[in-house]
Amino acid sequence: MVLLDHGSGGLASSRLVQEIFLSRLSNPILNELEDSAILDIGQQQIAFTTDSYVVDPIFFPGGDIGELAVNGTINDLAMKGGMPVALSLALILEEGFSLDDLERIMDSIARASIQAGVPVATGDTKVVPKGKADKIFINTAGVGIIEIRFPLTASRIRPGDKILVSGTVGDHGATIMTRRQGLEVPGQFQSDTMALHRLVRDMLELSGENIRCFRDPTRGGLATTLVELAKKAGVTMEIAETEIPVRKDVAQTCEILGLDPLYLANEGKLVAVVAPDVADELLALMQESHLAPEPAIIGRVVEQGIMPVVMETAIGGKRAVEMLTGEPLPRIC
């Protein structure tokens, strides 16, 4: 039976993908399980990706399902160095869904598309009877051109590399959770949904192949992303809890709810693993960019140890960081 946990982006998702999908659809591109597939088109390489968005609620502080669908797919392209060329937009609508809400979401999609400079080139609309879907589900796929001549892959990670994150983690997850539960919480945090392709472009222009790879820590959060990267690279990552940027109000909310911001989804942040020599210049670049609020160097790569990710805690101890298990929050994106 399919469980909510199968869609968490954590351990159960990973098993579903391995055992049910890859066992049947196995091919060299899909097997990479990267944010985007890399396809050869004549002399050119393109990035190709898809994501469905089922976030609940559809409107939330900082954005809505439409903006999320545009930015999320742009970010999946960007993480592989794909400069987005076009998006597709496929809607599944529930009969009876408000046309006003639909127009508001389309306004937001149009705004995000113009802001990012990425047109919606093709689309599809299906309507299902009332009760057979929840308001609106959106799928966006995307195509991007890859201009770089090296692969942004985990396999290029080496001991000594530094780990950067472009800003505060957990904002999106904490926003959806509190909004859905109608909680009164301290602070003014909101979803961080944002298109990151221009930040990626600038970082690649500055440091080229000294950047090993990018990832956007969405479902499963920063913790799951780092564990996946470390396992794939066959290394251990040592991170420092005190260096990980977390908004104070998000941290307080997580404490109230018994959650860890390291496992909450982000929709406008990236993780970069980079050669040690370029970590400072990239940090400086991010500090100047409005696309990277509170960037930080959060750790480094060492030879493979017993655990893929180890965190030095605020009180000076060390603990292993695991992938997300269980689903703290379905329909986060």
Added chain:
Amino acid sequence: MVLLDHGSGGLASSRLVQEIFLSRLSNPILNELEDSAILDIGQQQIAFTTDSYVVDPIFFPGGDIGELAVNGTINDLAMKGGMPVALSLALILEEGFSLDDLERIMDSIARASIQAGVPVATGDTKVVPKGKADKIFINTAGVGIIEIRFPLTASRIRPGDKILVSGTVGDHGATIMTRRQGLEVPGQFQSDTMALHRLVRDMLELSGENIRCFRDPTRGGLATTLVELAKKAGVTMEIAETEIPVRKDVAQTCEILGLDPLYLANEGKLVAVVAPDVADELLALMQESHLAPEPAIIGRVVEQGIMPVVMETAIGGKRAVEMLTGEPLPRIC
């Protein structure tokens, strides 16, 4: 309020697209409203398309939602001359959905993908709580390479051109309808779901730019497809009812149910508008192909008259053919 009719592929769909989507997202590629977008990637052109599949029931005679999702998106690429390179696969699963059914659908996706020679290159899985979706919805997007040096567009249609259809119409729609309603009907018809890219390739190789354009008559059926083409081209199409291939058992079923097979969806058929000189060679090619059961030349293009499509009926009269209005059958694909 969103109505089922908005997803029919007929008049209400067309209004929704014009008034809510194109008014906001307008750009030269999207505005074409073709089966695929055509994108320039360096020196190369690619086709890019998306479709969500919400068919009910998910298993039906002749196929299932998985096979439909693979073939449908391949066909949308092929109609624009795109030879498919890769598909994306995004699942929205309802909590509690049977893993056995999921595996059966994935088997079918794998089979269709291998048979067509088109890999699934990237994917996504979301799970929503029980009651928030109906079992499984699938989105496939696709990328294809365009090798031809002329556009397959309605604007190339000229008076004198011939109209071909690759086989019997209404099979898919009639299958879903009778299966959903649990009707006992005469005959053995089943869904015609099939990938048509190799048929398109062979037709293009044979007749080149004498082929004006292709369309796959899915939602809205043959009638809606022809009206759309004729309006876009600024011509009138004259078709002969007696020349349109319809299986006898499908026709009988339609009579019992009060439906017109011309408005029922097809998932493995194409319409081609071609220069008069090449109609016979293309018909002969199709007659030799297992991808074109009962192909036929069903009519011709004339100067624009009062109505976009006029049909000579079996009893010798003439009647105007309109676009689908109303939704005879939601969730047909």
